[in-house]
Amino acid sequence: MSIKENDVVFLLGAGCSFDAGIPTVNKMVEDIENSLLKNKDEWKGLQDLYFYIKSAILYADGIFGKFHNTVGIEKIMNVLSELEKKEKNLVYPFIANWNNRLIDLAGANFEGIRKLKKLITTQLINWIKLEDYRAADYYRHFYEFQKEVGKSIRVFTLNYDLCFEYAKPHGSELELGFDENRTWNSLRFDSNNQDIEAGIYLYKLHGSITWKRDKDQGHILKSSVHPEEEPDLIFGTDTKLQSIDPYLFYVYEFRKYTLESKIIIVIGYSFSDEYINNLIKQSLEHKPERVLIVVDIRQDEEKVKSEIQAALKLKSSSQIVIYSKSAKEFLENDLTVTEISKYLPKVEDAFL
Template sequence: MEVELIKKTLFFLGAGFSFGTGCLTSGEMFSDLKKKILSDDDSFTPTEKEALQFLISCMAYHAEWRSIKTGGEIEFNPNIEELVLLIRRIKNRELFLPYPITGNWADKLVELETAYKKQDRKNLFEELELKLKSLLKNHWLESDEDKFGYLAPIRAFFQGYSEQSFRLDVCTLNNDLVIEKYFGAHHEIPWRGFYNGKWIGIDDEDKLDEFGRINLYKLHGSIDWARVESGEIYEESKFPEEEKEYIEPFHNPYVIFGQGSKTISVEPFFSLMKKFNELLRIKKYIFVIGYSFFDPYINNLLFYASKGFNRLIIVNPKFGPKRIYNSEIIDFDENDFFKIKYPKGTNPKDLEVYIKNIQKDSFFSELPEYNYTGITAQNIDFVPLETSIFIEKYFSNKGELLLSFIDKYDKEMKDYEEPF
């Protein structure tokens, strides 16, 4: 099978890719936070706990209201990124609303902020955001290296084609270190745009020979990155001793955390997003693994790239309206690359409508009317497998199933472009 097909393929990863390694999903982080603020855990002060309890109660009400509004088609559950977004909006409210209009903000928030300042503390909601980022780095994204074995077929895939020069392009929204730790342990460190611990950019290809065969573009940063006052970005394990006193507390770790507008013009995020967009324009087949599609900004890029005959292959055991992924009615054909056989009364069009509804939801985007909704059912394939099963099935035997899958698309594309 022609491994050159890999050069037409991009892998895009969401939180589900690391599920099972000990890293918590956004929803699990939210549940863990609730346990902390309802217990004797001393991570937060009493005032901070009271503020979080108030916000979480408001989010629960809003999530139920949004679920009912969809007629039960989408079951919204609060998650940690939504909480961070809410905290950020409260913290910055004076920046986009003049004071008289902010009277509609709950008096409870004002009371909590006042009480916090009386304790000789800084801004309540700024402190909460910092503490949540600390939990993200030091607790929520801890991974168990004994559970990294599910990545072994990918490494075996590389070894099966050791004489051929190709690299796996991987873009991810994840901040965890699962891929780096697994391949680093085998002396196959992914290329992330860092050299000798310092960010140098992602297009310095003369350095690639010193790294493994994965180009790993972490669009939202990483828990082992930190930024100093000069704007330089370093990897934690190779941080210069003389720079440590200049680390910006809010940018340690240096990650984008929380939904909302993510068009950031600072490095490395600007270059990473630019690279992502470039890859989307040249790749024909995009495997979207473990991603929920609840980020309209990312969706806009994915959907624009899927125009024409390009394909989005969604790999997720539970995606879309519940009537599609309900375990009692789901079925898929192993002989047809494990793609879903849609239950009676449902079809790929339902996934198209589901995604478009997310794009139109004002909760996920400040300007939903600008979001791109040009995704069509013919551009979507749904493979309802967990990440570990997908990797095992598709990358084993020198990637026979994966390459056959891509080859089938490639032949269909050629027939479409050259019908005679």
């Protein structure tokens, strides 16, 4: 059975770039705690504040019985972004006083919060920016799969890195949404746009290290050739996700194409983003014939399936298929029309 346009949609998480040498969000936290806070002078003075923030996150999870939750870099940055707003935070009028310990560590004006956030942002770029992108060459198999399908495919990624861009083979078409002036335009994702020839439409749901806001032109989004010092990124369910393009548009597109798809392929995603999880859950419940293929390096297939079922709050795990291997192994060995088409519904009108 052939794969038609929009039959397959992809979602990529940090694990997809791990084989290229980019650390996962949890590994980034380990690097902060085991190296940066101990060895870098500019970090040492913020150690107590960092530990306070992380402890507060774990405490909040524990209140709801989530004792086994890990704290990734995105969750830490999301909390810092909310604290940075201080009195401008939406819930501030309902707070009697900031915690005295927080004020002691962050300073009366929360300058410590801003400094810690800036240090992590700078380090984030260092983690993500590869000196040699040949290690990400396995990403070219997305392009090969698209050529084999013969139709455009939609890829949504939670990653800020440039692996997808640098792995593009000569002659392949990748649409990122930026015009000849490097200005973002949603119309470039319209399949009916005759001016655009795209093999792959790439949606960077949380931004990119090469994105910036042009403050002199109404905060429009621009793309740079090289990583920005202060790139336009969001962390988890940041408020920008709900209010500013391209993030609002990308979420709408993710909803649209997951509901149109027959197969959702998830690679290297931890299922820790409730916003994304709800959209995947909605898609699976909308059509029982829809299949969720998950590529996860852990070898206990049943445990992984059970955890995903719990994260998505599904009544059954029957729609979930697990490939217990790395992203690199899956892309090199399994991402073919012959393999993926096995999961297409046997009855063609199941999605009518």
